[in-house]
Amino acid sequence: MRHRPTLSTKLLAMGTAFLVVALASIGFTLWVTWKLEGGAAAVNEAGRLRMNMLRMVLAQQEESPEKFAQLVQGFDTSLELLRTGDPARPLFVPWSDATRAHYHEIVREWRALRADWSAQPPGRREALQRGDAFVTELDAFVQAIEVQIARWTAGLHLFQLMMVALAIAAAVAFMALSYLLVLNPVMRLQQALARVQRGELGTRLEVEADDEFGQLAAGFNRMAHALQASHRDLERKVREKTASVELQNQRLAALYQVSALAAEAGSLEALTQGFVQQVRSVAGADAAAVRWSDVANERYVLLASEGLPPSMVEEEHCVVAGSCECGQPPETARMRVIPIVAHSAMQLPHCREAGFQTVVSVPVRLHQRLLAEVTLFFRRPFAMADDTHELLESMARHLASSMEGLRATALEREAAVAAERGLIARELHDSIAQSLAFLKIQVQLLKGAVARGDAAARDASIEELDTGVRESYADVRELLVHFRTRTQDEDIEGALRATLSKFEHQTGVPAALAMSGQGRPLPPDVQIQVLHIVQEALSNVRKHAGARRVLVRVERHPRWRFEVHDDGRGFDPATVPPDSLHVGLGIMRERAERIGAQLRIDSQADGRGACVVLELPPSAADGEPVDAPTAT
Incomplete structure (x- = not known):
C-alpha cells in the first residue's frame, strides 16, 4: 500500500x-x-x-x-x-x-x-x-x-x-475533491454497513490509503471480521445448544413414553416389552432385553426382548446370577459396558455366537433392592457417554417404579377383593345363613311335631318355614341388588332415588328423599360405600322396624350428612351386642370406617322409630384418605 x-x-x-x-x-x-x-x-x-x-x-x-x-x-x-x-x-x-x-x-x-x-x-x-x-x-x-x-x-x-x-x-474543484476525498469514502462505508445489516458479514472495504478513511476502513474490516467470527461462534453455540435441547427433548420424550407406558400397561409383560422397545431406540442398540430377578436374586428370567435371535432367547431364558457378566449378583450390580471377548470364563457364548461385540448391563433397583436387569446388545464397539449413562439410569428408575406400582396395584386389588369378600360373607352370614339356621331349627321342630302327632305344632312349624323361606328369598334379592349397585353420575342423588324406588317396590312402604345444600360431588368409591350403608339401613327397616314411612335426608354443606328415618317400633342400640348379626350394624360400621365417616344410631324402643346418621369428613369430597373414627 x-x-x-x-x-x-x-x-x-x-x-x-x-x-x-x-x-x-x-x-x-x-x-x-x-x-x-x-x-x-x-x-x-x-x-x-x-x-x-x-x-x-x-x-x-x-x-x-x-x-x-x-x-x-x-x-x-x-x-x-x-x-x-x-x-x-x-x-x-x-x-x-x-x-x-x-x-x-x-x-x-x-x-x-x-x-x-x-x-x-x-x-x-x-x-x-x-x-x-x-x-x-x-x-x-x-x-x-x-x-x-x-x-x-x-x-x-x-x-x-x-x-x-x-x-x-x-x-x-472543491466539490469534486470533497466527493473524491470525503463523500465517496463515506458512501462506500454506508454501502458496506448496509450489506452488513443485510447479513453479508463477509463484506470488506479496500484500504487504499493510510489516511483517516483508510484507518476507518481498516477499523470497519476488523469490526466486520469480529462480527463474522462472533456470528460463527454464536451459530456454533446455537447448533450445540439446539443439539443439546433436542437431546434433552429426546430424553424427556423417552422418559415421558416410559411413564405413559407405565400408566397404560396392565401387566408386567406389556410393561417390559414396551420398555425394551423404548430403551433400544434411545440407546441405538441392536437388541435389548429385560430380565426379572427373583426375591433371592439367584436367577434372572427373561421377561421381554427385541432383536435377539430365537435361539439366544431360548438358551438364556433363565440365567443363574454370576454365571455371566450380564447376570450380576446384587451386591456387585452396577451399570457396566462389557466387551465380548473370546474364551472368557464369566461370559456365556451366546452373545459372541450371535455376533454381538458389546453388552451394556443396567441394574434395575428400588430402595437398594434389585428387581431386574436391562441388557443392551451392540454389534459394534460402544463407548457410553455421561448423558447416555444418566438417561439409562433414569429409565431404569422409572422401570423399577413402574414394576413396583404394578405389584402394589395387584396387592391392592387382592386386598380389595379380600375385603369385599369378607363383607359379602358377613352379609350372607347376617341374612341368609341365619335364616337357614332358623329354617333348620323349624325343620327339627316340624319333625318332632310329626313324630308326636301334634297337628297344631306341625302347622305352626310349617307356617314358620314358609315365613323363613320368604324372608330368605327377599334377602337373596336384596343382596343381588346391593352387589349390582353402581354409580353412573357424579351426583349421588340419582342412585339414592333408584335405591328408594326399589325399596318401595319390594316392601310397599313409601320412601322419600330430601336433598339440601350445594357441594362438590363424592368420589365413586365413597358413593359406593354410602349407598351400601343406606341400603343396609333400609334392609333393617324392612326386616325389623315395621315402619309405615321412610325418609332419607341428605345435606351437602358444610359436610356431607346422610340420615335414614323410619316411624317403626324402634330399638335400644345399647341392648344390641357389637357382634349382633340381626340388624347389620357391624357391616355398616365397617363400611363407614373404610371411608373415614362417623356412624350414629338414634333410636328408643318406644315406638317412635329410628334414625341412622352418617357424617362424612370434610375431605371426603377430595377423595383423600382419612383416619377412621369410631362409630357410635
Whole structure:
C-alpha cells in the first residue's frame, strides 16, 4: 500500500491554497486600487500645475516679485511631488513611456520658461502664449496619466473577472475533491454497513490509503471480521445448544413414553416389552432385553426382548446370577459396558455366537433392592457417554417404579377383593345363613311335631318355614341388588332415588328423599360405600322396624350428612351386642370406617322409630384418605 497524505493534510493544503489565492487576489486588488488612487491624485496635482501656471502668468504681470517667487517655488514642489510621489496620500504617477516623456518635456519647458522669466520678464501677450503652450503640454501629460489609469482599471476589471472564474473553478474543484476525498469514502462505508445489516458479514472495504478513511476502513474490516467470527461462534453455540435441547427433548420424550407406558400397561409383560422397545431406540442398540430377578436374586428370567435371535432367547431364558457378566449378583450390580471377548470364563457364548461385540448391563433397583436387569446388545464397539449413562439410569428408575406400582396395584386389588369378600360373607352370614339356621331349627321342630302327632305344632312349624323361606328369598334379592349397585353420575342423588324406588317396590312402604345444600360431588368409591350403608339401613327397616314411612335426608354443606328415618317400633342400640348379626350394624360400621365417616344410631324402643346418621369428613369430597373414627 502506497503512502498518501492524510485527509487532514489534504484538507489543510486545500484550505491553505484557497487562502493564499484569496489573500493574493485581495492584495493585488488593494494594490491596484492604491495605484489608481495615486494616479487620480497625480491627475489632480497636474491640474494644480495648470492653475498655478495661469496664476504665475498673471502674477508676473500684476503681483510682486515675492509673490511670484512663492508661486514658482510651489510649482517646483508640485513637479517634484509628481516625480517622487507620496505614499501617504497616496499619490503616484502611473509611469509609462508616454507619461515619462511628457513629464521630462514639462520639466524642460518649465526650466526654460523660468530662466527666461528670471532674465527678462515677458510681456503680457508673450507670457500668455507661452503659458498656453505649457498648459497644453500639461494636458498631454494628464491625458497620458489617464490613459495609464484606464489601462490599470481595465486590468483590474479583467482580474476581477478572472477571480470570479477562479472562484467558480475553485468551487467545482472543491466539490469534486470533497466527493473524491470525503463523500465517496463515506458512501462506500454506508454501502458496506448496509450489506452488513443485510447479513453479508463477509463484506470488506479496500484500504487504499493510510489516511483517516483508510484507518476507518481498516477499523470497519476488523469490526466486520469480529462480527463474522462472533456470528460463527454464536451459530456454533446455537447448533450445540439446539443439539443439546433436542437431546434433552429426546430424553424427556423417552422418559415421558416410559411413564405413559407405565400408566397404560396392565401387566408386567406389556410393561417390559414396551420398555425394551423404548430403551433400544434411545440407546441405538441392536437388541435389548429385560430380565426379572427373583426375591433371592439367584436367577434372572427373561421377561421381554427385541432383536435377539430365537435361539439366544431360548438358551438364556433363565440365567443363574454370576454365571455371566450380564447376570450380576446384587451386591456387585452396577451399570457396566462389557466387551465380548473370546474364551472368557464369566461370559456365556451366546452373545459372541450371535455376533454381538458389546453388552451394556443396567441394574434395575428400588430402595437398594434389585428387581431386574436391562441388557443392551451392540454389534459394534460402544463407548457410553455421561448423558447416555444418566438417561439409562433414569429409565431404569422409572422401570423399577413402574414394576413396583404394578405389584402394589395387584396387592391392592387382592386386598380389595379380600375385603369385599369378607363383607359379602358377613352379609350372607347376617341374612341368609341365619335364616337357614332358623329354617333348620323349624325343620327339627316340624319333625318332632310329626313324630308326636301334634297337628297344631306341625302347622305352626310349617307356617314358620314358609315365613323363613320368604324372608330368605327377599334377602337373596336384596343382596343381588346391593352387589349390582353402581354409580353412573357424579351426583349421588340419582342412585339414592333408584335405591328408594326399589325399596318401595319390594316392601310397599313409601320412601322419600330430601336433598339440601350445594357441594362438590363424592368420589365413586365413597358413593359406593354410602349407598351400601343406606341400603343396609333400609334392609333393617324392612326386616325389623315395621315402619309405615321412610325418609332419607341428605345435606351437602358444610359436610356431607346422610340420615335414614323410619316411624317403626324402634330399638335400644345399647341392648344390641357389637357382634349382633340381626340388624347389620357391624357391616355398616365397617363400611363407614373404610371411608373415614362417623356412624350414629338414634333410636328408643318406644315406638317412635329410628334414625341412622352418617357424617362424612370434610375431605371426603377430595377423595383423600382419612383416619377412621369410631362409630357410635
